[in-house]
Amino acid sequence: MRKENVSKLLVVLLVVPLFLVGCGQSKEKITIVGSSALQPLIEQAGNDYHLAHLDSNIVVQGGGSGTGLSQVQAGAVQVGTSDVFAETQKGIDEKKLQDYPVAIVGIVPIANKGVGVKNLSKKQLAAIFTGKITNWRQVGGKNLPIIVINRSRGSGTRTTFEDLILNGKDAVNSQEQDSNGTVKKIVNSTPGTISYISFPYANDENIQKISINHVQPVNKNIPTNKWSLWSYEHMYTKGKPNKATAKFINYVLSKKVQRDLVPKIGYLSIHEMKVSRDSENKVTKLGN
Structure with missing residues (x-):
């Protein structure tokens, strides 16, 4: 066999396995945009999630709650994060969105x-x-x-x-x-x-x-509203999320994240609150 043909064969043998490995590791991208207040938690949760799910591809960006809500409503991203309820924002139809409160800040x-x-x-x-x-x-x-x-x-x-x-x-x-x-x-x-x-x-x-x-x-x-300057941190999806997005949201809501990561970064778990607040800022004491 001629030397140049041997070289070409070696290249093929090296490239084909890499191509097959790449095909086996196709990633479904989840883009999350919005609240800079929630960004540290979602970034760290995304990093931790990726270590356990190497096929995940989670991209987290800020831009503000208004941007997050408008982007997810337009279908441009999988998740829009927000410090405020969607129904309080002009141009946002909360009926089209699914709300997942994931922390208190x-x-x-x-x-x-x-x-x-x-x-x-x-x-x-x-x-x-x-x-x-x-x-x-x-x-x-x-x-x-x-x-x-x-x-x-x-x-x-x-x-x-x-x-x-x-x-x-x-x-x-x-x-x-x-x-x-x-x-x-x-x-x-x-x-x-x-x-x-x-x-x-x-x-x-x-x-x-x-x-x-x-x-x-x-x-x-915060849990008793003694410090009243706080808000819910929401993850919004447009309607029912796809499978990959739903899995990540469930991870953020899991005991592991709510118990360990949320307080470590400086937030409160939603489960610690003794009061609730609605979109009109009316505070209600929660039952025992």
Whole structure:
């Protein structure tokens, strides 16, 4: 046999097995888009799930709750994640979507360490975010102008914060950012700033977490609504999910994830709540 023919045969023998292996490992892609507040949990759950299911391909992206809901409703992604109920969002038909609440997340006001304030009343907090209080000295802090950093419109974290703190009042015009992580970096480095982020991102000692009415922003205060600034984390599908998507959602709702991973990253399991909240923010005490 000629040398060049032998070389071609060897190439074929090497390529064919690789092709067959590739065919045997075809992956069904699950794209999950939306809430940056839920992103750390879903990313880690996706990584852990992949280790046990090597044929899985889970892609997790942020973009905000509004983006997640609109994308899943359009059928562009398999899952849209959201901090808010679908029925509260304009242009979203909740009847077309299937809701899977998978965790509870706290939201905390944060300020730059140099402002000299660790606690605000709910009234003071609302006055800051509506522009009525403009200097930290007005609330017992340093003589520094207050710089408000808001989340972008479409953010579920912003919607929850404004619903529960501003009570329908308009927020002051301010710089807007589209993710929890970016907000934290800006507050960390910019004197006089204040904003709000979800608990899993509030693990930086260089930011000042603000108590409200002297209630500390910790997970143990959420189940009874003592700390009332919290929201459900939803995974939405358009109608009944396909088999691969359903398996992953069931994994996120499993005892293993709810008991171990959810609190490890900074969330609360849905099973720990002593109260429930509906889409109109009405809180109801749950039975024993």
